[in-house]
Amino acid sequence: MTFREVDASEAVALARDGYRVVDVREQSEWDAGHVGGATLLPLADVSGRIAEVAPDRDARLLLHCAVGARSARAAGWLTDMGYTNVVSMKAPIASWREQGGVWEEPVQVLSPAQQRRYARQTLIPEIGQEGQRRLLDAKVLLIGAGGLGSPVALYLAASGVGTIGVVDDDVVDESNLQRQVLHGVDRIGMFKVESAELTLRGINPETNVVKYVERVDADNVERLIGGYDVVVDGTDNFDTRYVLNDAAVRLRKPVVHGSIYRWDGQVTTFVPFDGPCYRCMYPTQPPPELAPACSVAGVLGVLPGIVGILQANEVFKLVLGTGDTLAGRLLMIDAMGTTFDEVRTWRDPACLACGDASPFASVHQQPPQPASV
Amino acid sequence: MSTVRIPPVLRQDTDGSRTVEVTGGTVAGALDDLFAQHPALRDRVSSNGTLSEFINVYVNDRDVRYRDGLETPVGPEDTIILLPAMAGGGR
Numbered sequence: 001m002t003f004r005e006v007d008a009s010e011a012v013a014l015a016r017d018g019y020r021v022v023d024v025r026e027q028s029e030w031d032a033g034h035v036g037g038a039t040l041l042p043l044a045d046v047s048g049r050i051a052e053v054a055p056d057r058d059a060r061l062l063l064h065c066a067v068g069a070r071s072a073r074a075a076g077w078l079t080d081m082g083y084t085n086v087v088s089m090k091a092p093i094a095s096w097r098e099q100g101g102v103w104e105e106p107v108q109v110l111s112p113a114q115q116r117r118y119a120r121q122t123l124i125p126e127i128g129q130e131g132q133r134r135l136l137d138a139k140v141l142l143i144g145a146g147g148l149g150s151p152v153a154l155y156l157a158a159s160g161v162g163t164i165g166v167v168d169d170d171v172v173d174e175s176n177l178q179r180q181v182l183h184g185v186d187r188i189g190m191f192k193v194e195s196a197e198l199t200l201r202g203i204n205p206e207t208n209v210v211k212y213v214e215r216v217d218a219d220n221v222e223r224l225i226g227g228y229d230v231v232v233d234g235t236d237n238f239d240t241r242y243v244l245n246d247a248a249v250r251l252r253k254p255v256v257h258g259s260i261y262r263w264d265g266q267v268t269t270f271v272p273f274d275g276p277c278y279r280c281m282y283p284t285q286p287p288p289e290l291a292p293a294c295s296v297a298g299v300l301g302v303l304p305g306i307v308g309i310l311q312a313n314e315v316f317k318l319v320l321g322t323g324d325t326l327a328g329r330l331l332m333i334d335a336m337g338t339t340f341d342e343v344r345t346w347r348d349p350a351c352l353a354c355g356d357a358s359p360f361a362s363v364h365q366q367p368p369q370p371a372s373v
Numbered sequence: 374m375s376t377v378r379i380p381p382v383l384r385q386d387t388d389g390s391r392t393v394e395v396t397g398g399t400v401a402g403a404l405d406d407l408f409a410q411h412p413a414l415r416d417r418v419s420s421n422g423t424l425s426e427f428i429n430v431y432v433n434d435r436d437v438r439y440r441d442g443l444e445t446p447v448g449p450e451d452t453i454i455l456l457p458a459m460a461g462g463g464r
Contacts, residue, residue, distance in 0.1 A: 238458070259459035264381045266459055282458040286427035290382055290417070290457045297382075332456070337391065343434045343454060 003075040003086040008095035011062055014087060015101065019062040022053060024074045029066065031122075031129055035093075036102030038064075046074045050081070057082045064089040064096070109133040114206075118160050126322045132160060136206075138319040141165040141228040143216055143244060145192040147304030148234030148258045148311065150182040155312040157200040157207040161319070164200065165210040167224055168192040179301040216240045221247040230318050231255045232311055234304075236293055238285045245270070245278035249353045250360050254327075256314040258307040260299050261292075265307035265333040268326045268345065269314045272354060275327035280348040280355075303335055377407050377453045380428075386413040395453075400430060401443040403453055418455060429456040 006014065015021050021038040023030060030040045039053050043065075054061055061083065063071040068090035075088040089096070097103050109129045115122070118132045127135075138161050142149045145168040156164055170192050172183045180192075187195040193211035200209050214220055216235070221243050225231050231248060233255050235241055241257075248255045248270065255270045257278065270277050310331065317323040332341045349356045374394040379387050387393060393410060397403035408415040418425055423443075430437045431454040437445040447453060 261459045262381050264459070281429065282427075284426045286458050290427055291459060292382070330456075332454075334391070341454070343431045343436065343456070346436065346439055348438075 003072075003079045003088055005068065005072065005075075005088050005090040006062075008089060008091040008099045008101070011064065011087070011089040011091070011096060012099045012101040014060075014062050019060045019087065020054060021062050021064065022074075024063055024065050024070050027123060027125060027128065031106055033106050034104055035064065035096065036104045041074075043070045043074055047077055047081070050078060050083075054083070058084055060085040060087075062087050062089065064093065067092050110136075114160070117204075121159060127320060131320045131322075134319055134321075135160045135316070136162040138230070139163040139165065139228045140230045140232060140315055140319075141167065141225055142232045142234060143167050143240070144234035144236065145180075145182060145196045146170070146176065146234060146236065147179045147260065147299065148308045149196070149232070150180045151305050151308030152232050152234065152312045152315070153182055153196055153200060154203065155309060156315060157204045157209075159316070160204065160206070161315070162206070163208040163210060163228075165212065165224070165228060166193045166196045167212040167214055167216060168196075169213050169215045179299065179304050181305070216244055218243050222251060225253050226251060228253065230315050232315060233257045234308070234311070236295075238291065241278055242285065246353050248272060249277050249358070252360075254318050256311045256318070258304075258311045260303045260307055262298055263300050263303060263334065263336040265303055265335070266330060267307055267310045267314070267333070268330045269318070271318075271325070271327045272360075273347070276345045276347045277351060277354045279353045280351045281330070281345055283348070283351070300335060303333075306333055306335065374449060375403050375447050375451050375453060377403065378455065380455055380457055382457055383414060383417060383455065386417065387411045398446060399443065400432065400437055400445045400447055400453065403447050404443075427457055430454070431456065 021035050023034055023038045023040050024043045024046060026042050041049060041053055063075050065071040068088060071088040075086045078086045110132055121127050122129050122132050140156055140161050142153055142164065145166045153164060172187045172190050172192055172195055174188055176183060182199045183195045191213055193213055197209040197211055200207050212224060216224060225247060231253050233241060233244055244255065249272045252272045257268050257270060259266050314325050317325050328345055329342045330345050347354060374396060377393045377395055379391055379393060393407055395403045395406040397406050418428055424430055432445055432447055432451055
């Protein structure tokens with residue numbers, strides 16, 4: 001058994017006759033334009049994933065690439081695997097179009113400059129140009145521009161998250177510089193949000209940095225988080241964490257939580273009503289001796305780096321809508337032993353913020369109101 | 374022997390140990406052995422025979438609040454995790 005090679009004119013005819021077109025080029029080539037109705041299956045994935053595309057060995061398959069070399073290799077493999085109706089187009093892809101084959105022009109979602117800047121991550125199948133567009137359109141609010149906020153902000157800006165809000169009423173202190181890598185010695189005394197903006201603009205001039213020289217409290221929290229898609233909690237105290245949590249539950253904003261102490265860190269993601277909230281996990285604020293702040297207890301410089309980058313990773317998945325977030329899991333990092341452990345977390349039906357008695361839960365459960373006439 | 378993981382804020386009461394080996398067929402039994410070995414922990418982790426509301430207790434990855442509380446069984450291969458909330462964000 002062998003496969004047949006055809007010219008562009010016959011390939012177009014076969015496609016019209018119902019052959020399944022399989023493009024064995026790479027994602028970047030596909031993104032630049034591709035055969036209408038084709039399925040992308042890069043050469044490296046052909047053997048592993050053909051069964052998803054064509055479970056039936058008798059399926060009529062028309063393979064193509066840019067000129068016919070890769071598709072001939074793939075066709076040979078498929079024939080060896082027992083596929084009986086495999087055809088490879090031996091012609092430049094331009095000929096397909098000249099022969100009147102169906103063609104889809106690329107959707108230009110990124111500018112040429114953006115395509116260059118984000119090339120390494122648009123290559124990733126789960127991101128691509130569409131995912132990059134989502135990142136560019138995303139609005140992420142960082143509560144705190146300190147130890148945790150620094151690495152989160154650096155990576156979000158570098159990766160093209162379009163709008164980064166930064167809430168912090170503090171100024172840069174010399175003792176911050178050991179871990180708050182947004183800031184440097186020339187920023188001592190400057191508001192952290194100003195310093196953050198300078199650093200982020202240097203990394204990515206396209207980033208829209210929105211500054212809030214404020215401390216989150218019950219009066220301003222809804223105004224601050226209301227316009228954002230995701231909130232990153234890098235605060236340093238319990239009062240703010242509870243205030244933020246309750247508002248996030250009310251407004252249904254996902255919160256990526258990080259906290260640190262010396263060599264230890266905790267990371268999780270709270271998606272309201274889809275897993276627990278902060279109050280479900282910690283219903284009551286612990287006394288200070290059980291939960292001292294970094295300013296009292298100390299913290300390893302790299303620890304907020306580790307935790308913050310894991311928080312940034314959660315933000316990417318929330319924005320892209322891909323992967324498994326830490327919703328329903330708490331990740332515990334022990335830098336002293338270099339161990340990562342996780343425990344499962346649950347929404348508490350008795351939770352004061354998101355439990356079954358919560359008025360915000362019942363709003364969620366109501367059917368949509370009919371539109372008024 | 375079961376293993377109890379000691380969170381950093383409580384290690385001053387275990388001479389710095391990050392884990393303590395204990396015996397006991399339930400969370401209550403395991404904690405009794407833990408307190409026998411490190412008496413200063415008793416008042417920080419429990420009060421009047423109940424678990425402190427500030428410290429979450431897990432057997433392996435399961436919160437005992439959603440199992441049988443102090444009566445949750447603990448096997449010799451199990452790990453008990455004591456987990457207080459952390460405040461720090463790095464100001």
